[in-house]
Amino acid sequence: MKTRDKILLSSLELFNERGERNITTNHIAAHLAISPGNLYYHFRNKSDIIYEIFQEYEKLVDYYLDIPEDRPITLEDMTFYLESVFDGLWSYRFFHRDLEYLLDSDPRLRRDYRDFTNRCLAAISRIFGKLAEAGIIQSQLEELRSAMSLNVWLVITNWMAFLKTAHASEGPGSLSLTELKQGIYQVLTLELPYLTAEYRERVLVLREKYRPTLPDAQGEAV
Amino acid sequence: MKTRDKILLSSLELFNERGERNITTNHIAAHLAISPGNLYYHFRNKSDIIYEIFQEYEKLVDYYLDIPEDRPITLEDMTFYLESVFDGLWSYRFFHRDLEYLLDSDPRLRRDYRDFTNRCLAAISRIFGKLAEAGIIQSQLEELRSAMSLNVWLVITNWMAFLKTAHASEGPGSLSLTELKQGIYQVLTLELPYLTAEYRERVLVLREKYRPTLPDAQGEAV
DNA sequence: ATTATCTATAGATCTATAGATAATGC
DNA sequence: ATTATCTATAGATCTATAGATAATGC
Numbered sequence: 001m002k003t004r005d006k007i008l009l010s011s012l013e014l015f016n017e018r019g020e021r022n023i024t025t026n027h028i029a030a031h032l033a034i035s036p037g038n039l040y041y042h043f044r045n046k047s048d049i050i051y052e053i054f055q056e057y058e059k060l061v062d063y064y065l066d067i068p069e070d071r072p073i074t075l076e077d078m079t080f081y082l083e084s085v086f087d088g089l090w091s092y093r094f095f096h097r098d099l100e101y102l103l104d105s106d107p108r109l110r111r112d113y114r115d116f117t118n119r120c121l122a123a124i125s126r127i128f129g130k131l132a133e134a135g136i137i138q139s140q141l142e143e144l145r146s147a148m149s150l151n152v153w154l155v156i157t158n159w160m161a162f163l164k165t166a167h168a169s170e171g172p173g174s175l176s177l178t179e180l181k182q183g184i185y186q187v188l189t190l191e192l193p194y195l196t197a198e199y200r201e202r203v204l205v206l207r208e209k210y211r212p213t214l215p216d217a218q219g220e221a222v
Numbered sequence: 223m224k225t226r227d228k229i230l231l232s233s234l235e236l237f238n239e240r241g242e243r244n245i246t247t248n249h250i251a252a253h254l255a256i257s258p259g260n261l262y263y264h265f266r267n268k269s270d271i272i273y274e275i276f277q278e279y280e281k282l283v284d285y286y287l288d289i290p291e292d293r294p295i296t297l298e299d300m301t302f303y304l305e306s307v308f309d310g311l312w313s314y315r316f317f318h319r320d321l322e323y324l325l326d327s328d329p330r331l332r333r334d335y336r337d338f339t340n341r342c343l344a345a346i347s348r349i350f351g352k353l354a355e356a357g358i359i360q361s362q363l364e365e366l367r368s369a370m371s372l373n374v375w376l377v378i379t380n381w382m383a384f385l386k387t388a389h390a391s392e393g394p395g396s397l398s399l400t401e402l403k404q405g406i407y408q409v410l411t412l413e414l415p416y417l418t419a420e421y422r423e424r425v426l427v428l429r430e431k432y433r434p435t436l437p438d439a440q441g442e443a444v
Numbered sequence: 445a446t447t448a449t450c451t452a453t454a455g456a457t458c459t460a461t462a463g464a465t466a467a468t469g470c
Numbered sequence: 471a472t473t474a475t476c477t478a479t480a481g482a483t484c485t486a487t488a489g490a491t492a493a494t495g496c
Binding site for chain 3: 024025026036037040044045046
């Protein structure tokens, strides 16, 4: 593997594990046992590394959220979309953690990320539209559908931060992909009131599979 | 005003405007025209400043979310809770931006914030309970109510990040309290399907007041 | 006497580059 | 010849403290 690719891979790994803020170009070079000078031969700075990693992330999610135009959507499709989006969030989990800082530091990234968000929102909205066509959820007015899509997006992108901040244990590796996917339970909760009678039971069963197993945060509340 | 309090106030101001990550103890001292040595006379380090600011924030929100036990809740109460929570988020808006890093750097803060989250979730859940008692929303099973409360929390705490990342303009001061409060529109969207027939119209009117005025992000999508 | 403040600075990073050297590809 | 890599380092911060001095409160 080329050094350039190794730098991208190690950076992603270190960012995910210890947070982008805690990882400098020195750390990345040291982790690869190359000189800092060598790293700077391949990348102008840390921002450029992050920008390339974001482009991978973007490509991955765009690929996942490619909604078929030629056939109706199924419950299995919806499950796949949800699973995939959380897989993507997991693989690039450093990204949302420091999102605002990253966008402030790189105008290209800000522009691209804004477009990315809009594509994701449009995809979610299209999924809702097709779920309605398939008779899985009730059909909604355009206006409600986009407000709902936005709520789905907010829940999805904030779920990991919730897990990392609301749980007792800290330290790296304290979060698992399984826990992350319990966010699907929360997303399906949003859909519950809109399900058709025909599909309600099936979705409730599906949702049950993602029910958080850990002691529920609220159980410990005052 | 005592120097100690000035440090807290200036720190909050600088953190909010430029982000905690971009503000060092040197910046704070310079902004107050005091020496760094003087700042360190009053606080052991930046973490201690942040911890005290968090305690103010916590106290403010706890005060806002004090739910009356002796009387039914009204729509006006609910509006007040929503407005207040967004006021709090606004005044201490630096906090959620770097939340994960802050909690990683200070175990006290992690513990306190976790408890704070749980108290907020419990308060939201209690509000739902009282809204049902007042005949504003339908009564829900405990399990659904806590999943819904969590979704409300996720939407509230992520709304600002969405605004700051999905909008075109960056730079400080590009976000206003009015825009932030449009998050209330999103929260009320979550409640829509559960409203009683009697109250539906009134809540729709209320919600309309918070409808985002800016060009809708999705309108620009592919 | 105690509290508040300043000056000066040690020590720790981090970024990014210059310039030399090694490895590779025609 | 070109590409990849290393060594060494300048310059910019930042944190936190020591030690001196000024201001304040009995």
